[in-house]
Amino acid sequence: MIPIIEMKNLCKWYNQVMAVNDVTLNLYTGITGLLGPNGAGKTTLIRLIVGLLKPDRGEIKVFGEHIWNNYTLNHRIGYCPDHDAFYEGMTGFQFIVNLAMLNGFTRSEAEDRALDVLRTVNMLDNKDKRIGAYSKGMKQRIKLAQTLLHDPDLILLDEPLSSMDPLGRHDTIELIRQLEQEGKSVIVSSHILHEVEAMTDNIILINNGRILAEGDVHEIRELIDRHPHNVYVNCDKPRLLASILVGYDDVVSTNISKEDSALIVETTKPDEFYSRLPAIILENDIKVENLYSPDDNLQAVFKYLIG
């Protein structure tokens, strides 16, 4: 299979800060999740792919051509930035039409196409409102709409779900899946694992500008599962629950948090732990207020991977 993006020893630094550090990576068609904590280098990597930044070292090719100073490739690339990039006084429709004209549409074509993409992101009803009056989620949808204007082959979405309400997230995830079915290649960055998991199995983990892992999200999950998980249980009888749980082989340790008296359970088999817990709670009449695992957040994944 021919890669759509080839990166070879790619480096980008801002003064002393290495934003992208010796990245060698090939990306293929389909949806790829670019996963990393804030400041990991996701945005810089995306900007390098779009051609907004020049690599300091190494090379990057998109569709087999060098992207830097190759504006003709932008006909095939759609970019949705993470930060807002609007004239707040314009209406959503005007904004989209203007950007469509930069893509080479005539005015009438731009207006037709703008209606198409606004319909796709469910913003048709709000197209004539000033962007300044939009909610954050609406602004996100408008950014998404301008990305799709010229029907690009490669779509780069930098944190597209941030600031969206649950319905907006659902719609956007569905749209991204649909784009893949339409033959588009989509790269989505996020710092939230379950967001990316909802879109694709194919993920790349990035931290401190380096690629930590790439491949199937389930492999990453397995990798995580080999390490003990911490589970926080806020309940009315933490000591009783702790005494019961220590009897199981998979439970490595139990501690009670000094801050909120939550029970912190360390387990090597989180799935078994979660399936057994409801029965224990019911049998012992324990009232659970809150149950969460900080291991689900990405920072914990990186701690495991970095060791």
Next chain:
Amino acid sequence: MPIHDQSYRHWEGELKSHYLRWWVITYEGLKVILRRKLFIILILTPAIIQFFVFGGLIYGFNTFGAMANLNQMTPDFFFRFCFQQTFFILLICVFGGSGLIANDMKSNALQLYFSKPLTRSDYIIGKIAIIMIMLECITAVPCLLLFIEYAVLSQDLTFLRENYWLIGSIIAYSLVLNLPITFLTLALSSVTKNYRYSAIILVAIILGSAVVSGLLKVIFRSSWTNFVMYWYNIGIIGRGLFGMKDEFSEWQWSLVIMLVLSIICFWIMYRKIKGVEIVK
């Protein structure tokens, strides 16, 4: 009830070629500026009124000139018209040009622009064209119309035969009047995200250059200190281009100064305009 297809739609048409992409930037920029009524009423309209005043003078020369011995129209007349527009040129740059790049930078629009098939050169040409079109509309265009008016009102072709070169002078001088200040305006607009700052600095440079020149003159007692003054240089280049070299013979030096200023401004602009701002 018809159910519309909400799914993603492909674009089946052809997209335009690249060479006129800068015009989108220019067109949209002009639209935004010319939508401001105060700008049109307070700046553009008075600038155009000057044209009618001078047009009336030409009519007067031709109608009553013979009686008042004023029927000899000199190149100085056209130079004066252009040079009197400098006040409005500055106003247009301050109120119409200062925000052209600063506002794009403030709203992060550059990263979106440059993710489209638009080059940095397209963008810069588009922005230059916004200011230049407005400035040429109050300098070269009315001045050429005045020239035509005089030629038409003249009873024979003598004026045209003797002064045809003025057409070139008018066009060249309008470029000298408009290009350096356009570059300066855009360079200042590209170094700050706040258009007010760039407007203030522009005014400070243009008017401040006269103050600095005056101070230097007091200190050094030399006429060369005049070259520090922006409008002085513009003025004597004009006199040179309109054939009044006997009065000011150093117009070539002023031309070099304006050329250097324009190159520096263009260089600043080119370096500052990037898809992504890198904070150092």
